[in-house]
Amino acid sequence: MAERNAIVAVYSAGVIQGVALVTFPAASAIFSSPAYFHLSSTEYGGMFVPQAIMAIASSLMGGGLTRNFGIKRIYLLGLVANLLAMTFLVLSQFVMHNHAFAYGILLIATTCMGIGFGLTVPAINTLAAALFPRNVDRAVLVLNALLGVGTALAPAFVAIFLGLGIWWGLPVLVGAMAALLLSFSLRLSLGETERSSAAKAQKGGTKFPGRFWVFATFALLYGICETMNGNWASLYMKKLGATTTLASIALTIFWGTVTAGRIFFAAIEKWFPERRTCEVLPFVVAGAFLAISLLPTGKPYLGILAFGLAGLGCSALLPLTVSFAEEELTTIAASVAGGLIAFYQIGYGIAAFGVGPLQSWARLELNTIYGGTAIFALVMSALSFVLVRPAAAAPCSQN
Numbered sequence: 001m002a003e004r005n006a007i008v009a010v011y012s013a014g015v016i017q018g019v020a021l022v023t024f025p026a027a028s029a030i031f032s033s034p035a036y037f038h039l040s041s042t043e044y045g046g047m048f049v050p051q052a053i054m055a056i057a058s059s060l061m062g063g064g065l066t067r068n069f070g071i072k073r074i075y076l077l078g079l080v081a082n083l084l085a086m087t088f089l090v091l092s093q094f095v096m097h098n099h100a101f102a103y104g105i106l107l108i109a110t111t112c113m114g115i116g117f118g119l120t121v122p123a124i125n126t127l128a129a130a131l132f133p134r135n136v137d138r139a140v141l142v143l144n145a146l147l148g149v150g151t152a153l154a155p156a157f158v159a160i161f162l163g164l165g166i167w168w169g170l171p172v173l174v175g176a177m178a179a180l181l182l183s184f185s186l187r188l189s190l191g192e193t194e195r196s197s198a199a200k201a202q203k204g205g206t207k208f209p210g211r212f213w214v215f216a217t218f219a220l221l222y223g224i225c226e227t228m229n230g231n232w233a234s235l236y237m238k239k240l241g242a243t244t245t246l247a248s249i250a251l252t253i254f255w256g257t258v259t260a261g262r263i264f265f266a267a268i269e270k271w272f273p274e275r276r277t278c279e280v281l282p283f284v285v286a287g288a289f290l291a292i293s294l295l296p297t298g299k300p301y302l303g304i305l306a307f308g309l310a311g312l313g314c315s316a317l318l319p320l321t322v323s324f325a326e327e328e329l330t331t332i333a334a335s336v337a338g339g340l341i342a343f344y345q346i347g348y349g350i351a352a353f354g355v356g357p358l359q360s361w362a363r364l365e366l367n368t369i370y371g372g373t374a375i376f377a378l379v380m381s382a383l384s385f386v387l388v389r390p391a392a393a394a395p396c397s398q399n
Contacts, residue, residue, distance in 0.1 A: 018150020052349025054114030078120030223347020261315025
């Protein structure tokens with residue numbers, strides 16, 4: 001019973017964290033609209049800087065905090081931070097016409113989101129691996145698939161609440177879900193799962209071996225590629241002439257194919273190994289970026305297809321990177337997930353903030369930026385063969 005409740009809590013947290021994370025970029029049309037917050041591209045991108053910074057800091061501190069306070073407390077603190085992020089986002093709508101004050105509240109909200117993401121995601125990845133020690137890859141992949149379900153739901157919910165004239169209904173909904181999960185989790189006994197995670201936390205220190213940096217670089221590049229789609233898809237679709245609804249659909253399709261891809265690749269792992277998946281998908285991402293960069297104005301449905309392809313390419317890459325690293329780098333088991341999430345967030349911050357200055361200072365159009373991002377995907381493609389090499393080479397050495 002206790003283990004079942006732990007599974008419910010951990011995997012529910014994945015869904016809620018996914019919705020919470022994408023609530024901000026899903027509402028990009030609200031933040032940029034003159035009728036609402038009227039943020040410039042640079043201001044919109046700047047919203048995510050404190051989120052990235054705090055996610056990086058909390059992810060890197062997660063291993064040490066887990067050793068000192070236990071993984072359950074870290075997980076609960078992450079839920080509290082998510083609840084605070086949604087609370088401040090709701091409060092911002094009451095002062096949105098006071099530009100400076102509203103923007104300050106939005107920055108506080110994204111700061112809390114960074115803390116929530118940086119604490120919650122490594123914690124639930126570690127807990128999922130501890131709950132299913134005999135099938136870590138699939139456990140982590142399924143968890144991240146559910147996180148993807150949440151990310152896909154966020155833009156759909158935004159479209160619904162916009163239609164009702166209450167865009168702030170989404171953060172209210174997410175805050176309520178976070179509060180319910182927090183209440184459920186406070187009474188939760190993780191039992192053997194927490195002891196297994198605590199044992200991992202005591203293994204080694206935080207000195208990263210050379211192999212870690214291969215995984216970290218891959219996670220950073222992935223963060224850039226995912227965020228170009230997750231944070232900028234809606235605005236790009238609007239520039240192509242799409243309605244707000246179609247722009248939300250494009251973002252929903254992106255996150256939906258991220259989720260579907262994670263489920264699909266988990267289901268076929270017996271016939272198509274995870275390491276082959278990790279080698280193939282970066283090429284799909286690169287092709288999707290080139291397709292997005294060539295999208296014609298006035299044909300938004302092609303944009304929906306292109307962002308769907310990008311989602312499929314991104315789908316399994318981050319969870320597989322985390323699970324591969326946790327299996328290989330056992331001497332720093334407590335720090336692996338947090339460290340990789342930190343580097344993923346560095347990539348997130350680069351893409352979330354960097355696009356605005358590239359548009360305003362370098363005068364680059366979004367289609368050019370998307371085309372240029374294909375280079376990062378190609379570097380990730382080359383790096384994927386290095387990332388999977390030790391395990392892939394092992395059978396050969398035995399013959």
